[in-house]
Amino acid sequence: MNKNKKDFIPVMLTPFNDDGSIDFGMLTILIEDYIEKGVGGLFANCLSSEMFDLLPEERLALTQHVVKVVNGRVPVVATATFGGGVLEQADFVKRMYDTGITATIVISNMLAEESEASKIFEERFFQLLEYTERIPMGLYECPDPFKRIVSADQLSRFVDTGRVIYHKDTCLDIAMVRDKIEKTKHEDAFGLYDAYMVHAVESLTAGSAGLSCIQGNYFPDLVVWLCDNYYRIDKKKEVKAVQDFFTKNMHLMHDGYPKVAKFMVKHRIPDFPTKVRRGDFGLTIELRDSLNKLWVEYTELMTNIA
Template sequence: MSRKSKGYIPVMLTPFTESGAVDFDGLTKLTELYLQAGAAGLFANCQSSEMFNLSSEEQLAVTKQVLRVADGAVPVVATGTFGGPVEQQADFVKRMYETGVEAVIVITNMLAEESESAEIFDERFGQLLDATPGIPLGFYECPEPFKRVLTADQLKRFVGTGRVIYHKDTCLDIEQIKAKLEATKGVPEFGLYDAYMVHAVESLKAGSAGLSCIQGNYYPELIVWLCNHYDSDERANQVEILQQFFVDHMDVMHAVYPVVAKYFLQKRGLPISTFTRKNVGLFDETVRKQLDSLYVQFQQLLEQIELKPVLA
């Protein structure tokens, strides 16, 4: 998943019909949107996909559909560990890898309980490596049901096995990011993708391979633009404006997510429902007005940074 230039890896949504079934036509259009925006890869079957509310067969079907639409244009990764004995998790990792993904993502909170030590996590990850020979893996510091953040030393050891090529970081701490980047430097096949847009520019400058954030489920072209221009002297003022835009609107984009993201994309012209299987709270008139205001500000921002949108 790594590359010399910075890349945006969407944490993909799962569109549903109003009856609650997976909307594969909507998924096709959404995947095409990410690609048109310039995504460097795709992260299917993640928390934004409502993975914990999908059956294992749905997880595989969604991932296969994303792979079909991408058709080799960019690499695709997908989550493959959902608790239980290591052997059981390894079996699903194998099934997910058989879909054709570039790597299978390991949720860091699924190999050890919150009360269990880092040493137990390390031991079980070693068992998972042994049980899935030859399969490239990645990590996702998923915040649900609890967040287990890897240390720089852990990441260094795991990347050193030659099996870990991807890391979606959610530590929210730029100093930890820098430590992880220092610990894994010189491994060209590995990429760390930061989820936290508050320090996006600083993270990219520090050496992150790119960004993998929920903001891309509102306006993926903005994330791609930032990855392309974060260090541009000529665009420095526009980069600063965009970075501040992400900081200013952090709260509204997280409230009632992913309903709000689906509403925003719907407002932009993508034909998908706002239905979610996960209960994320009330999408009321107050939230709607906040999203409508965000949409207006987004339109104004596009003019400021001279960017043509991929949707209306």
Template structure:
């Protein structure tokens, strides 16, 4: 993003009350937590926010709430395309931009179906650019409704327009990530990697930062990794942090985002574990796994002699 430094852009959780209504007080606390941890930007209205379970009015209200709280301290991006005719998508993009976002994010899997070729996707995206003049855009390789991964040269063609400034990458392939970075390196553009399996190597290759669900458990630890990934004097610690995330990847993904909300609750954040999205059963075994994860994190945190 144009105003962001290299670092962590959280895919924001959406807090709900136990009756299913959006909990704006908890959303305030959560936003403050991300900022206090050192986030360099915020990704509102994403899959972690349960965006497909929100109404358009709720999306816009929650985005405005976050933008108002941030008050320009860091840029905010938010998803703005949800299928349908391209003109309809463009109209909502304009509303999301008017809510105060730095860039409006397009879901790659909603600009073309899984069976439609890249040429069709490209045509749809160029139409969207034409119908939203002056609005900075970005891409989100969201796994829902299906994951459509952009090729490096395809991404470059859009970045060259000067309008696409952000990309949340979920390809899980370090080789592709490197190619995408190389193809877009001379432009005002940032690639944010979602995959912690190769996070350090992605940052070393030139990624603008990380945008991963693990940051909804321990945002300050992702920020620490973004700050120290290339610090030779702390190489052992960097490896330990990266391995912590790799080792616990399955625990953090199981019945997510319930587990992330529970972890935050254990850390003193007043947030319900209620989710509108059906993600499975939060069993006693899952609860114990998260409690052990939090203990392991506390030991790691202490070993880093963490200074903020």
């Protein structure tokens, strides 16, 4: 991960056919759209991908397809831990890494139950490192089924192994984000990517490697623009306008996700399917109207910051 450039790493959506199978043709189109928008990498097989509703072989096939289409143009990471004992998780880490990804992502809530102490999680993470040889790793504070936050001290100890190169942060606390960045800044190969767009500019300014947020599935080019311009004094007004846009529309972009995100992708890719495997619902006329108005607001914003 290149700390000299701030990157947007989208948490990828998974397009599904009407019968619920993965639409690999549309996935290829989506990958090309992400790359055309200037992303710095791709996070495949994540919560936005509906990973918990995919079979193990689907997770592997999905990730392998992403790696093949990307063909080395940007790094690809993918989740590889889905419960069970540490040895079982280590086995799937190896299988996922064999797809050709840059790093395998460990979900922080999969190594210890919610009732178990943070120390247990840490011990099992080190066990996982031991059982997976030299495979590069990342961490993901996934909110489902519960959120286990990795402390700054823990993250520092993990990074010190030389094995952890990526962290998707969802703590929502800018003070904690700053602490994590400060305690891991000595490792050039490591990057923290913030998921919380409310403090996106603050996080980038503090030294995060970039952003990895669901809002990028609505407006990837706008998130890329923010990563490229957050520090510019001559763009201070425009940067504030972009930050305010994401903050103001936080709830609209979260409610009904990823269904609503797939609807918004249709503005860029008209044939993109809105089918989801989890939490499917009909898009009301009122919701469609709100989302279409959001697109108009985004279009005007892109014109004003150009």
